[in-house]
Amino acid sequence: MNIVVLVKQTPDTAAxxxxxxxxxxxxxxxxxxxxxxxxxxxxxxxxxxxxFGGKVAAxxxxxxxxxxALKQAVAMGCDEAxxxxxxxxxGSDAVVTAxxxxxxxxxxxxxxxxxxxxxxxxxxxxxxxxxxxRRLGWPLLAYVGKIREVDPAGRSIVVERILEEGRQVVxxxxxxxxxxxxxxxxxxxxxxxxxxxxxMAIPIWTAADLGLAPDQVGAAASAARWPAIFxxxxxxxxxxxxxxESPEEIARILVDRLLAEKVL
Amino acid sequence: MDFRLxxxxxxxxxxxxxxxxREVRPVIQEHDRAQKPIPWLFERMAALGLxxxxxxxxxxxxxxxxxxxxxxxxxxxxxDSSLRVVMSVHVALNSxxxxxxxxxxxxxxxxxxxxxxxxxxxxxxxEPGAGSDAAAIRTTARRQGDVYLLNGEKTWxxxxxxxxxxxxxxxxxxxxxxxxxxAFIVERTFPGVKTGTIHGKLGVRAGNTGWIVFENTPVxxxxxxxEEGEGFYIAMAALDNGRYTVAAGATGLIRACLEASVQYANxxxxxxxxxxxxQLVQEMIAxxxxxxxxxxxxxxRAGWMKNMGLRNTRETSLAKWFATEAAVQAALDAxxxxxxxxxxxxxxxxxxxxxxxxxxxYEGTSQIHTLIQAEYAxxxxxxxxxxxxxxxxxxxxxRAEPAPA
Numbered sequence: 163m164n165i166v167v168l169v170k171q172t173p174d175t176a177a178x179x180x181x182x183x184x185x186x187x188x189x190x191x192x193x194x195x196x197x198x199x200x201x202x203x204x205x206x207x208x209x210x211x212x213x214f215g216g217k218v219a220a221x222x223x224x225x226x227x228x229x230x231a232l233k234q235a236v237a238m239g240c241d242e243a244x245x246x247x248x249x250x251x252x253g254s255d256a257v258v259t260a261x262x263x264x265x266x267x268x269x270x271x272x273x274x275x276x277x278x279x280x281x282x283x284x285x286x287x288x289x290x291x292x293x294x295x296r297r298l299g300w301p302l303l304a305y306v307g308k309i310r311e312v313d314p315a316g317r318s319i320v321v322e323r324i325l326e327e328g329r330q331v332v333x334x335x336x337x338x339x340x341x342x343x344x345x346x347x348x349x350x351x352x353x354x355x356x357x358x359x360x361x362m363a364i365p366i367w368t369a370a371d372l373g374l375a376p377d378q379v380g381a382a383a384s385a386a387r388w389p390a391i392f393x394x395x396x397x398x399x400x401x402x403x404x405x406x407e408s409p410e411e412i413a414r415i416l417v418d419r420l421l422a423e424k425v426l
Numbered sequence: 427m428d429f430r431l432x433x434x435x436x437x438x439x440x441x442x443x444x445x446x447x448r449e450v451r452p453v454i455q456e457h458d459r460a461q462k463p464i465p466w467l468f469e470r471m472a473a474l475g476l477x478x479x480x481x482x483x484x485x486x487x488x489x490x491x492x493x494x495x496x497x498x499x500x501x502x503x504x505x506d507s508s509l510r511v512v513m514s515v516h517v518a519l520n521s522x523x524x525x526x527x528x529x530x531x532x533x534x535x536x537x538x539x540x541x542x543x544x545x546x547x548x549x550x551x552x553e554p555g556a557g558s559d560a561a562a563i564r565t566t567a568r569r570q571g572d573v574y575l576l577n578g579e580k581t582w583x584x585x586x587x588x589x590x591x592x593x594x595x596x597x598x599x600x601x602x603x604x605x606x607x608x609a610f611i612v613e614r615t616f617p618g619v620k621t622g623t624i625h626g627k628l629g630v631r632a633g634n635t636g637w638i639v640f641e642n643t644p645v646x647x648x649x650x651x652x653e654e655g656e657g658f659y660i661a662m663a664a665l666d667n668g669r670y671t672v673a674a675g676a677t678g679l680i681r682a683c684l685e686a687s688v689q690y691a692n693x694x695x696x697x698x699x700x701x702x703x704x705q706l707v708q709e710m711i712a713x714x715x716x717x718x719x720x721x722x723x724x725x726x727r728a729g730w731m732k733n734m735g736l737r738n739t740r741e742t743s744l745a746k747w748f749a750t751e752a753a754v755q756a757a758l759d760a761x762x763x764x765x766x767x768x769x770x771x772x773x774x775x776x777x778x779x780x781x782x783x784x785x786x787x788y789e790g791t792s793q794i795h796t797l798i799q800a801e802y803a804x805x806x807x808x809x810x811x812x813x814x815x816x817x818x819x820x821x822x823x824x825r826a827e828p829a830p831a
Contacts, residue, residue, distance in 0.1 A: 233433060233437065234437070234440075237437050237441075350441045350444060350445055350474060351437055351440075352474075352475065353438070353474075353475040353479070353488035353489065353490055354475075354488070356434055356437040356438060356441065356490075357434065357489065357490075357825065359433065359437065360432065360433040360434035360437065
């Protein structure tokens, strides 16, 4: 099976994000990491490769420094890595990002599965997987919690999707686009992988390489606008100790308070 | 001159950091309190390749360089010293000695399973009556035909109860002092080998430390490492590697103290401001930050010298001496910054202090290192070439696959 795993470089989840008056988001000197949701996709892709053979190619769109994230993916076991980088990509929204990613998947050719995290921990829009599936014209299996079976010869896959209401079992033909929930324990990079990653020359594909015109990418092609960016107001926390003679009385007061606050 | 770590080093650092943080940090306090080693530790370290990190691939290792060994030690000891101790004895003191002095047969038989983590290895020099004065050891190895009969007692041996292989230093010719010592590879299963645990240590309580007794233990002559009479030099060369890992580890301990102190100093308030804004607290933080950088540069230089195949006894001793003394001070100050909370085992810093104190004693006390440094400076001490030097790191050689059998 040939799998493409899409990774994004994001600030560490422990980073302290700040937004200044002009709406610029900063994470200080916190390290950049592979989007944790994508790590589940990497791990699952590697398991599929180990089971069925084939290759896993990691692709990211971002600045040159995003090669770090690709190296991490290779160190974990991915076979190839490609950086999609072009100054013209700057300001692309989720749909345009999907256009660029779809062009890269098509350029690779003979891809059975595109896998990525359900969302990135920085943008959190979760729009790229559906937009990409639409661009490729492949079925979307979003929020996958488990792969039940894969039949590479019969060109089909059965997965469990994790929905708010429960789990949904879905069968789809291949190729397909999958987005991963917390579905495994991602492996650490191996020393062999680290050695390979450190020496690997990572190719850069530009808009021209992908056959995309300048007006198809970047801010100009994007429909989404960001009129204002601001930090959410800090929730006000009040602490109240409920006292009473007996557990029953305390419970009754608590229920009354919860009703009064319209929690119940 | 390039002070940056390369991609490989940074990835090693991150991988080891994640392992230690994710898997060991949540359970270490409990094991430290109970004085019980983490039962799955060797298995996990082996699976990650850590137990053969800087051993060539053809000998079962991961084929990384000596700087990677140091970085791994720093990250491990940032979480707990007992993790780094495994690297010190298994990788540095034992496995690297086999790489340096071993015959091809000895490497195949002992180094390969050790580098793969299938067998655990320890180093046995210290005795009840001989620590800093290594030439005063009393364990004897008497040649009798094809074997040496080993008799004596070793103590303060890390992993004594858990190791499969021991590198044992014994006297083959007691009349000749340090020139009458030889090194032997001893398997736990050899007759007359007994081990036991030392309980009640101040620190490294999640690590196993113990004693070994040899009673007429027959050691095949082919298990002698190096020549007869070379044991002292082998023991000292091993310490050049062991001390390197202690230096790197202690550097990680300083960082652990610094990180804990910075976090606490930014949370705790007294007299209406964060305690980090008080100048006397800042002084302690500044010293930790400076000592961390100094210790790090010193061990990385020693690691670089190992990579280049340069003798580094002096530089490694300096790195070990400085980093361990600074680690004790950093831990003391970290407790001071944490106030009464730091005095309790609810926080990590008291464990850091207990662990740090051992480091100014083992692998050459601070006093021994002071003398070594003075002797080098005064011109009283010079390194003589060894019959076998630690091989310089050559990526091509280290990464070559073994020839098919």
